[in-house]
Amino acid sequence: MLKMFLTSVLNLFRKPATHLYPFEPYEPFEDYRGRIVWNEEKCTFCMRCEMVCPPGAIKIMIMEDDTKRWLWNPAQCIYCGECVRNCPFGALTQENQYSPPLDKSNKRDWSEIEREAERLKLLWRERLRKKSQAKKSS
Amino acid sequence: MASESKNKTREIQIKEKVYTTIPFGSQHVALPEPIKFIFDTENEIVKEIKFDIAYVHRGIEKALTTMFDFRKAPYVVGRVCGICSAAHTIPCAVVMERAIGIDREIPDRAKAIRMIALEINRLQSHFLINGHLAEVCGYENVFMHIWRDREMIMDLADMLFGNRVQYDVVCVGGVNRDIPKDKERVLLDKLNEIEKSVEFMEKIFTKDRTLVSRLKGLGVVSKEMALEYGIVGPMARASGVKTDCRVEDDWGLYKDLGFEMVTMEEGDSLARCLVRVRECYESIRIIREAIKSTEEGEISIKVTANPKYEAVCRNEAPRGELFYYVKGTGGIMPDRVRIRTPTLANIPILPEVMKDVSYNDIPPLLMSFDPCIACTGR
Numbered sequence: 001m002l003k004m005f006l007t008s009v010l011n012l013f014r015k016p017a018t019h020l021y022p023f024e025p026y027e028p029f030e031d032y033r034g035r036i037v038w039n040e041e042k043c044t045f046c047m048r049c050e051m052v053c054p055p056g057a058i059k060i061m062i063m064e065d066d067t068k069r070w071l072w073n074p075a076q077c078i079y080c081g082e083c084v085r086n087c088p089f090g091a092l093t094q095e096n097q098y099s100p101p102l103d104k105s106n107k108r109d110w111s112e113i114e115r116e117a118e119r120l121k122l123l124w125r126e127r128l129r130k131k132s133q134a135k136k137s138s
Numbered sequence: 139m140a141s142e143s144k145n146k147t148r149e150i151q152i153k154e155k156v157y158t159t160i161p162f163g164s165q166h167v168a169l170p171e172p173i174k175f176i177f178d179t180e181n182e183i184v185k186e187i188k189f190d191i192a193y194v195h196r197g198i199e200k201a202l203t204t205m206f207d208f209r210k211a212p213y214v215v216g217r218v219c220g221i222c223s224a225a226h227t228i229p230c231a232v233v234m235e236r237a238i239g240i241d242r243e244i245p246d247r248a249k250a251i252r253m254i255a256l257e258i259n260r261l262q263s264h265f266l267i268n269g270h271l272a273e274v275c276g277y278e279n280v281f282m283h284i285w286r287d288r289e290m291i292m293d294l295a296d297m298l299f300g301n302r303v304q305y306d307v308v309c310v311g312g313v314n315r316d317i318p319k320d321k322e323r324v325l326l327d328k329l330n331e332i333e334k335s336v337e338f339m340e341k342i343f344t345k346d347r348t349l350v351s352r353l354k355g356l357g358v359v360s361k362e363m364a365l366e367y368g369i370v371g372p373m374a375r376a377s378g379v380k381t382d383c384r385v386e387d388d389w390g391l392y393k394d395l396g397f398e399m400v401t402m403e404e405g406d407s408l409a410r411c412l413v414r415v416r417e418c419y420e421s422i423r424i425i426r427e428a429i430k431s432t433e434e435g436e437i438s439i440k441v442t443a444n445p446k447y448e449a450v451c452r453n454e455a456p457r458g459e460l461f462y463y464v465k466g467t468g469g470i471m472p473d474r475v476r477i478r479t480p481t482l483a484n485i486p487i488l489p490e491v492m493k494d495v496s497y498n499d500i501p502p503l504l505m506s507f508d509p510c511i512a513c514t515g516r
């Protein structure tokens with residue numbers, strides 16, 4: 001009984017076990033698997049990251065004028081880090097910060113992007129085929 | 139006069155048998171996962187049970203053969219269940235390695251890290267279910283204590299593997315993250331703290347009168363029954379069946395590190411709970427040994443071939459034997475993947491055990507079974 005009383009009194013002065021989040025900032029661990037950062041200068045658009053990504057959160061769009069775009073969907077990413085380990089040119093890094101929540105400013109229609117990327121890739125292959133044929137005939 | 143007649147009706151009601159049908163689930167406070175039971179009760183005593191599972195079927199086995207190549211498979215099956223994520227990724231990686239034929243070449247350090255991931259996974263799962271058991275017994279205070287200590291284990295996993303829930307540390311061919319020296323030290327320090335909280339948990343579940351009298355003798359599974367129904371995991375070990383895939387399958391270093399099985403004879407809810415508590419000690423010991431026995435070094439080998447053989451792997455998940463089967467054909471996707479989860483093996487005995495039990499004992503009884511419905515649905 002006395003012990004119980006003592007514990008209750010002492011508990012009045014102890015720190016709470018929980019984290020008062022918005023008032024105390026929460027720092028993720030040093031090696032937390034957070035958002036993926038892409039370095040445009042190093043990237044050669046080899047498409048390796050797109051190939052190894054388990055949920056298909058990376059899409060590379062090859063535009064009709066042969067410029068390329070690298071797109072990443074933070075909502076679909078499972079933060080496994082497979083793309084970072086597999087990038088042969090070190091163009092990808094994983095930070096220990098959480099990716100920002102999706103809102104109107106950064107929301108994209110990902111299924112539309114996937115469809116568009118597929119379509120553009122088909123066109124690109126067609127162009128490559130034509131080019132090689134032209135080479136052969138000349 | 140009025141009160142007299144009221145008393146009379148109450149007397150009649152008590153004497154008469156009242157039959158009620160109570161649906162439990164598919165959404166229930168004691169069970170955050172969708173499983174449906176229908177209890178036919180006579181007064182308070184449950185007489186007949188029907189159940190319905192697989193509300194959460196996601197077709198993961200099919201997806202593994204049509205959508206994801208074998209290198210992505212461990213990441214996919216980690217999402218079968220949040221609580222036993224590492225327990226799923228490890229056998230999946232091992233079974234793919236066996237199907238390729240490289241399982242003998244996996245470095246020891248990789249095996250040790252896999253074991254550490256699995257044991258941390260087991261620790262947090264056992265803490266979770268014991269806390270939950272205390273909660274459904276009406277012991278909210280113990281629940282909060284145990285879950286506060288569980289947070290320590292989650293943070294440990296966060297520090298080591300980069301995420302609290304999905305460790306994603308296992309890949310085909312080894313592991314993808316080593317544990318450096320400084321983290322090893324933190325891990326060993328934390329293990330001492332965790333051991334203390336396991337001691338606290340053991341004290342509560344062996345000494346506390348309320349919990350012991352509530353759980354003792356509840357839902358007894360005899361050894362014969364356990365063998366007949368083929369139950370697995372801590373449930374079987376609580377009934378005295380010596381079965382543990384950590385010694386029966388050889389993907390890890392358990393045999394070399396002198397793993398000891400925890401068994402009890404009673405077979406009631408309390409024994410199931412205590413087996414889990416005592417397994418926590420064993421897990422802590424195994425993590426220490428695994429760190430001690432291996433050095434930082436090579437953690438994975440290069441995988442160049444595709445799975446071409448048929449292979450199986452059995453792994454001891456926190457809830458029991460987890461079975462993976464793969465049939466490879468030499469392509470990047472296997473022909474067939476089969477996952478048999480422990481809860482599926484433990485469910486058929488439920489109606490047998492729940493018969494003739496008072497209805498208010500059902501939630502703790504069910505919790506002591508530690509059902510994981512997300513696994514079962516897949």
Ligand code: SF4
Nearest residue numbers: 043044046047049087
């Ligand atoms: S793997 Fe690296 S270099 Fe290749 S496309 Fe992706 S980011 Fe660019």
Ligand code: SF4
Nearest residue numbers: 053077078080081083
């Ligand atoms: S971290 Fe994993 S899921 Fe996310 S983009 Fe990279 S490979 Fe894909």
